[in-house]
Amino acid sequence: MSAQKRVFLKVVILGDSGVGKTCLMNQFVNQKFSREYKATIGADFLTKDVVVDDKLVTLQLWDTAGQERFQSLGMAFYRGADCCVIVYNVNNSKSFDSVENWRQEFLYQTSQDECAFPFIIVGNQIDKDASKRAVSLHRALDYCKSKHGSNMIHFEASAKENTNVTDLFETVSRLALENESSRDDFVNDFSEPLLLSKPLNNTSSCNC
Ligand SMILES: Nc1nc2c(ncn2[C@@H]2O[C@H](COP(=O)(O)OP(=O)(O)OP(=O)(O)O)[C@@H](O)[C@H]2O)c(=O)[nH]1
Numbered sequence: 001m002s003a004q005k006r007v008f009l010k011v012v013i014l015g016d017s018g019v020g021k022t023c024l025m026n027q028f029v030n031q032k033f034s035r036e037y038k039a040t041i042g043a044d045f046l047t048k049d050v051v052v053d054d055k056l057v058t059l060q061l062w063d064t065a066g067q068e069r070f071q072s073l074g075m076a077f078y079r080g081a082d083c084c085v086i087v088y089n090v091n092n093s094k095s096f097d098s099v100e101n102w103r104q105e106f107l108y109q110t111s112q113d114e115c116a117f118p119f120i121i122v123g124n125q126i127d128k129d130a131s132k133r134a135v136s137l138h139r140a141l142d143y144c145k146s147k148h149g150s151n152m153i154h155f156e157a158s159a160k161e162n163t164n165v166t167d168l169f170e171t172v173s174r175l176a177l178e179n180e181s182s183r184d185d186f187v188n189d190f191s192e193p194l195l196l197s198k199p200l201n202n203t204s205s206c207n208c
Pocket residue numbers: 015016017018019020021022023024034035036037038039040041064065066067124125126127128157158159160161
C-alpha cells in the first residue's frame with residue numbers, strides 16, 4: 001500500500017473520577033466496555049486511525065486521572081493537545097459542577113486562547129434510570145451558551161450502550177483537525193482506518 005500523508009492529532013480527555021473517561025475511549029477504540037472500575041493513574045493513551053474528509057488521521061487519545069491524588073501527573077500531558085474533551089456523569093451533579101474547573105485548569109496549563117480552542121463537553125452514563133438524572137440536558141446547554149465566544153460543543157453519551165460514542169469522536173476528530181496548525185505531520189503506512197465521512201449529527205448543542 002502506498003504511503004500517504006497522515007495528520008497526527010492529540011486529544012486530552014478530562015473529568016472527575018468515575019465519570020467514564022476510560023470507558024468512552026475503550027468503547028471507541030476497542031469496542032469494549034468494562035463494569036469494573038480501575039482508576040487511571042496519571043495518564044494513559046490509545047491511538048486510533050480514522051479518515052476525516054479524505055484526510056488520514058491518527059488520533060492519540062489521552063485518558064487522564066480524575067482522582068485528585070493522581071491529577072498532577074496527568075497535567076504534564078495536556079501540552080500539544082488539538083482538542084479537549086471534558087466528561088461528566090449525568091447522574092452526578094458534582095461532576096458537572098467540576099466541568100468549568102477542568103476547562104479553566106486546562107486553559108491555565110496550556111495557555112490556550114479561551115475563545116479559539118475546541119472543547120467538547122460530554123454527559124456520560126445516560127443509560128441509567130431516568131429517575132437518577134441529576135444534570136438535565138437543558139442545564140448543560142445553558143452552561144455551554146453561557147460561554148459566549150467559546151468553541152464548545154455538547155454531547156450526551158453512554159459508553160456502556162455505545163450511544164453517540166462514534167459521533168462524539170467523529171466530532172472530536174473534526175474539531176481537532178480544524179484546530180491543528182503548527183503540529184508535526186508525518187508520512188506513514190496506512191492500514192484499516194475507520195471511515196469518518198458522514199455529516200455530523202446527534203450533536204445536542206451549541207457551538208457558542
Ligand atoms: N452505566 C454506565 N456505567 C459506566 C459508563 N461509563 C463508565 N461506567 C462505569 O463507571 C465506572 C468508572 O468508569 P471509568 O471509565 O473507569 O471512569 P474514569 O472517568 O476513567 O475514572 P478515573 O480513572 O478515576 O478518572 C466503571 O465502573 C464503569 O463501568 C456508562 O456509560 N454507563
